[in-house]
Amino acid sequence: MSTIIDLVGSIIFGGALLLIVINANEMASENQSVYNGDMLVQEMLVQTAHLVEGEFRNMGVGIPEGTRTILAADTSDVTFLYDADRNGVVDTVRYVAGLRSEMTSSPNALDRPLYRRLNHESLQTVGVVTVFRLKYLRRSGEEIAPPVALADLSEIFSIEITMEVQNPFTVLRSAGTQAGQREELYSSSLWQQTRLASQNFRR
Amino acid sequence: MVSNHTILTIAAFIILTTILQNFYRLLGATGDDIGDAQDMILATTISTSYLELAQGLAFDAVTDTSNAALANMSALTAPLALGPEDASEDSIQNFNDFDDFNGLTVSKQATGSNHVFRTHFTVSYVDPAHMDQSVSYRTFVKRIDLTVWRTFPPIHGTVTDTLRTSVVLGYFHFD
Numbered sequence: 001m002s003t004i005i006d007l008v009g010s011i012i013f014g015g016a017l018l019l020i021v022i023n024a025n026e027m028a029s030e031n032q033s034v035y036n037g038d039m040l041v042q043e044m045l046v047q048t049a050h051l052v053e054g055e056f057r058n059m060g061v062g063i064p065e066g067t068r069t070i071l072a073a074d075t076s077d078v079t080f081l082y083d084a085d086r087n088g089v090v091d092t093v094r095y096v097a098g099l100r101s102e103m104t105s106s107p108n109a110l111d112r113p114l115y116r117r118l119n120h121e122s123l124q125t126v127g128v129v130t131v132f133r134l135k136y137l138r139r140s141g142e143e144i145a146p147p148v149a150l151a152d153l154s155e156i157f158s159i160e161i162t163m164e165v166q167n168p169f170t171v172l173r174s175a176g177t178q179a180g181q182r183e184e185l186y187s188s189s190l191w192q193q194t195r196l197a198s199q200n201f202r203r
Numbered sequence: 204m205v206s207n208h209t210i211l212t213i214a215a216f217i218i219l220t221t222i223l224q225n226f227y228r229l230l231g232a233t234g235d236d237i238g239d240a241q242d243m244i245l246a247t248t249i250s251t252s253y254l255e256l257a258q259g260l261a262f263d264a265v266t267d268t269s270n271a272a273l274a275n276m277s278a279l280t281a282p283l284a285l286g287p288e289d290a291s292e293d294s295i296q297n298f299n300d301f302d303d304f305n306g307l308t309v310s311k312q313a314t315g316s317n318h319v320f321r322t323h324f325t326v327s328y329v330d331p332a333h334m335d336q337s338v339s340y341r342t343f344v345k346r347i348d349l350t351v352w353r354t355f356p357p358i359h360g361t362v363t364d365t366l367r368t369s370v371v372l373g374y375f376h377f378d
Contacts, residue, residue, distance in 0.1 A: 006208055009209075013216070020219070028230065031230050162315075189244060190241075190245070190313075190314065190316070193252050195252075
C-alpha cells in the first residue's frame, strides 16, 4: 500500500515539477526574445543618433560669419550648411524623414526611412525611424513654428531633435490582430537632444 | 519509510523553489538592465543638450560684454565666485556665460516617458596642462562636470546609476 502511495505521490510531484520547468523554460525564451528586441532597438537608435548628431553638431562649421547656416527648416526636414570634408568648400546637407508608404516591406506600419542628401547627390537612407521631429528655438527658448519662414531662419538658435526607433517586429500581438494594427506592442527607444544651430556664437 | 520519502520530497522542492526564485530574479534583473540602458540613453541626451547650451555661451562674464581680446587673466571671475553674476540669471535661458551653471541642480522629465532626471553642474578652472585637475586660481580653461541620475521612478535597491560627463572650454578670440 505504501509503495502505491509513494508512486502516486511521486507522479503528482514529478508532474508538478515538469509543469514548473516547462513554464520557466517558456518564460525564459519569451523574455529572451523581448530583451533581444529591446537591445536591438536601442542599438539601432544609438547608431542612427550617432550619425545624425555627428552632423548636427557640426552645423555651421566653416561658414563665414554672418552667413545663414540653415537654408530650410520644417518639422521633419532640415537643410543646413557646413564644410563636411574640411576642404574649404561649403557643403549642403539635408536630413528628411520619408513617408510611411515607402516602408511597406516593414511589418511595423509606423516605420519610415530617414534620408540624408549631400549637395546634389541622391537621397541616401541612413536609418529607419518611427519619429523624426525637429523643433526650432530662438535664443529666448521660444519655439519658431515650422515650416520656418525665410526671414526667421537666422533666428534659429537651437534645434531640438526627437527621434524614436521601434522594432519592426511586434513584441505582443493579441489574437485576431492583423499585422500593422496599432493594438500591437513594439519595443521602442527614444532620443531627444538639443543642438545649437551654429557653434561659436559667442565667446 | 514513508515519512523519509516525504521529507526527501519536501527538501527537493525547497531546493527547486530556491533555484526557481534565483532564475526569475535573474530574468527580472536582465529586464532592469535593459530598462537602465534606455534610462542612460535618455540621461546622455539630457547631458549633451545641457552641454551644447553651455558651449554656446561666453567663456566668462567679462568676455561676454567685451569684443576685445582678453589678455589679463585677473579680469576673469574669481574661482570662488563662479556662478550666476546676479539675480537676473535665474535660469538656463538667462545665463550668459559658461560658469553660470556652477552649483545649479535641475530636474527634467524625459519626453515620451514619465522618468525624471536630475542634473547637477559644477564648473571650475582647470590647469591647461592637466585638464583633470581643478585649480583654485584663474586660468583660460574651465571645465563643467555634470552628473545625471534618475529620480523618478525611485531607484529600487542601493545602486543608482549616475552618468558623469565633463567638457572643457578654453578661451579664444578671433581678431
